[in-house]
Amino acid sequence: MTADGMVIRRAGADEMLALWGYSPDTAPATAVYFMKNISEGNAVFWTVEKDGDLIGELYAFFDIEEDRDFADGEGTAYLCAFRIKREYRGQGIGTLLMNTVLSELGAMGIRRVTIGVDEERNERLYRRLGFDRLVKHCHYDPCDRDPGMKPLYDEKGFRLLSKELQP
Numbered sequence: 001m002t003a004d005g006m007v008i009r010r011a012g013a014d015e016m017l018a019l020w021g022y023s024p025d026t027a028p029a030t031a032v033y034f035m036k037n038i039s040e041g042n043a044v045f046w047t048v049e050k051d052g053d054l055i056g057e058l059y060a061f062f063d064i065e066e067d068r069d070f071a072d073g074e075g076t077a078y079l080c081a082f083r084i085k086r087e088y089r090g091q092g093i094g095t096l097l098m099n100t101v102l103s104e105l106g107a108m109g110i111r112r113v114t115i116g117v118d119e120e121r122n123e124r125l126y127r128r129l130g131f132d133r134l135v136k137h138c139h140y141d142p143c144d145r146d147p148g149m150k151p152l153y154d155e156k157g158f159r160l161l162s163k164e165l166q167p
């Protein structure tokens with residue numbers, strides 16, 4: 001618990017659905033993909049809880065078979081869907097969430113993490129957080145799925161960055 005009464009903790013697929021505003025019946029492909037991976041143990045999810053509300057989220061996928069540059073099941077994990085509710089942004093909560101997740105992933109044996117970025121503002125944050133290597137430019141985010149469950153094509157594209165975790 002932080003000084004502001006915030007708690008950063010692991011959460012479950014039902015809480016992910018609540019954060020995204022879906023029920024199991026209305027969940028689109030990407031939400032179904034996340035739920036499936038969380039329930040099978042291939043993804044974990046941390047949330048920020050404040051006064052009973054969930055105000056933030058960050059997910060780690062351990063193995064992404066379509067593209068092992070993202071996550072290889074052997075110590076490289078992919079971080080995605082990093083969000084803080086609008087009214088709480090710019091107060092250091094995202095940094096706190098990311099650092100908590102990185103330290104828990106390190107304790108779980110993860111040695112390297114990747115993250116996608118397409119905005120200069122976020123890139124500044126990620127560089128500050130130690131994502132100092134460019135892995136590659138991408139047009140497919142494997143965690144963003146089309147209705148046929150295939151990775152969605154991203155016209156604009158994004159950069160995949162990585163960070164080594166201290167043992």
Ligand SMILES: CC(C)(COP(=O)(O)OP(=O)(O)OC[C@H]1O[C@@H](n2cnc3c(N)ncnc32)[C@H](O)[C@@H]1OP(=O)(O)O)[C@@H](O)C(=O)NCCC(=O)NCCS
Pocket residue numbers: 080081082083084085088089090091092093094095096121122123124125
């Ligand atoms: C990116 C995000 C999770 C960071 O969380 P945060 O709590 O705002 O981050 P912090 O307060 O710890 O750090 C602030 C930094 O975040 C970045 N940032 C990105 N969008 C921001 C926003 N709307 N407001 C404030 N900071 C933002 C900036 O680099 C900022 O640093 P700066 O003050 O030097 O510009 C959050 O801003 C967010 O949810 N953005 C929208 C969703 C998104 O772009 N997610 C990442 C890709 S999936």
